[in-house]
Amino acid sequence: MIKVSVLYPNSESATFDMGYYRATHLPLVAELVGEALVSAHADLGIAGGAPGEAPAYIAMGHLVFESVESFQKSFGPHQGEILADLTNFTNTQPTVQISEIIQ
Template identity: 60%
Template sequence: MIKVSVLYPKTADSTFDIAYYRETHMALVREKLGDACKGTAIESGLAGGAPGEPPVYIAMGHLFFDSVSDFETAFGPHANEILGDIPNFTNVQPAVQISEIIQ
């Protein structure tokens, strides 16, 4: 199993509409990726590691797939639509990491 993490960095002027992300964007992602996407998770950053420190990421979205090729096959045809929705909920450019889940 792999996890695709979309990480939205927290900056001094970053904005993020978590309600839109949860209710609209992730619903769009799940619809477009279909059964290839085995699950999703959303995190909203609260704080950094030290007291009073801001979070490194304002939000994170995670998508789970059986393999990288399953992700690529599902995402590719819908990439423009999914990525085109980003300005509707944030003004930051996300970073993406694909990781293998090891248990």
């Protein structure tokens, strides 16, 4: 299993609409990639590691797939539509990391 983490960096000017992300963007991604998506969830950054420190990421999205190949095959054809939706909920440029889930 792999996890695709989409990390939205925090800054003084960063905006993120978690309501839109959860109600519209994640369901859009799920619909487009279909059964290849095992699960999805979102995290809202609330603090950094030190007292009073801002979170490094304003939000994160996590998508679980069986394999990198499964992700690429299901996501690739819809990448343009998915990325075009970013401006509806954030003004940041996300970073993507693919990780192997170790249990």
